Amino acid sequence: MLNTYSLTNKVAIVTGGGKGLGRTITECLLAQGMSVAICGRTENTISDTIDDLSQHYGERIWGAICDVSCAQQTEDFVKQVKNRFGDIHVLINNSGFGKETRVWETSESDWDDVMDTNVKGAFLMCKYTVPAMIANREGYIINIASQAALNGYANAGVYCASKFAMVGLGKALQEEVREYGIHVHSLNPALIQSGKLPDEPIDSGLIQNDDIADMIVYLLRQPRRLKIDNIGLWGF
Numbered sequence: 026m027l028n029t030y031s032l033t034n035k036v037a038i039v040t041g042g043g044k045g046l047g048r049t050i051t052e053c054l055l056a057q058g059m060s061v062a063i064c065g066r067t068e069n070t071i072s073d074t075i076d077d078l079s080q081h082y083g084e085r086i087w088g089a090i091c092d093v094s095c096a097q098q099t100e101d102f103v104k105q106v107k108n109r110f111g112d113i114h115v116l117i118n119n120s121g122f123g124k125e126t127r128v129w130e131t132s133e134s135d136w137d138d139v140m141d142t143n144v145k146g147a148f149l150m151c152k153y154t155v156p157a158m159i160a161n162r163e164g165y166i167i168n169i170a171s172q173a174a175l176n177g178y179a180n181a182g183v184y185c186a187s188k189f190a191m192v193g194l195g196k197a198l199q200e201e202v203r204e205y206g207i208h209v210h211s212l213n214p215a216l217i218q219s220g221k222l223p224d225e226p227i228d229s230g231l232i233q234n235d236d237i238a239d240m241i242v243y244l245l246r247q248p249r250r251l252k253i254d255n256i257g258l259w260g261f
């Protein structure tokens with residue numbers, strides 16, 4: 026491809042990079058020559074993934090415990106990434122979850138937990154990484170949203186609300202950082218077989234983690250003059 030953007034030696038943060046989709050994205054970015062910092066709330070998940078991936082990628086993989094819904098932890102994590110790798114070029118806001126309840130049966134604490142991770146977490150990560158991107162006059166922020174950011178689904182009210190909000194946040198941020206050459210993109214996948222075990226068969230009706238990771242690499246490798254938006258992904 027002509028004029029594509031090189032990812033070698035660039036630095037990415039993948040929130041929730043210790044397992045599921047986030048881990049596959051992490052591996053895929055490492056394979057492109059990037060350095061990747063991962064975070065999550067569960068120590069073993071982070072340390073096991075780092076132990077595993079460092080066998081192949083050495084010191085280009087690093088991570089720490091960070092609950093993205095906590096401003097202090099998020100600010101500290103981003104500082105550590107800058108100290109460790111010197112810069113931040115790409116942010117993948119992947120941490121997220123939902124609660125399967127009807128709207129009127131959703132507890133206040135479930136509402137707060139989902140919104141705090143899916144929306145506030147993405148906001149805090151942007152808040153602390155965007156200044157480094159502005160200084161570089163480049164950067165790429167990819168929010169892992171969902172088809173639940175575009176459609177309403179029963180038993181997913183708080184999840185839908187959080188993903189609609191994530192997309193809205195990204196669209197507003199895009200208008201603010203366009204002048205600095207920073208791209209903000211939200212991906213809207215349908216159901217992903219994200220927790221598939223190695224010996225489990227592929228469910229052909231579901232998206233695979235690799236499909237999303239490949240799409241992210243495709244987006245990152247586009248010339249910076251190009252803006253791609255509204256990518257939906259479905260199993261086929």
Ligand SMILES: NC(=O)c1ccc[n+]([C@@H]2O[C@H](COP(=O)([O-])OP(=O)(O)OC[C@H]3O[C@@H](n4cnc5c(N)ncnc54)[C@H](OP(=O)(O)O)[C@@H]3O)[C@@H](O)[C@H]2O)c1
Binds near residue numbers: 043067070169216
């Ligand atoms: N699976 C699907 O069908 C599907 C479809 C569309 C979109 N998505 C989105 O894709 C993303 C990844 O989903 P997945 O299926 O891979 O889920 P997953 O396997 O449950 O992984 C979620 C990751 O987020 C981390 N996380 C959760 N809360 C966090 C917090 N407060 N701070 C930091 N990290 C946190 C988790 O680590 P800890 O628990 O250790 O913190 C975990 O690493 C989510 O945003 C999800 O909404 C999923």
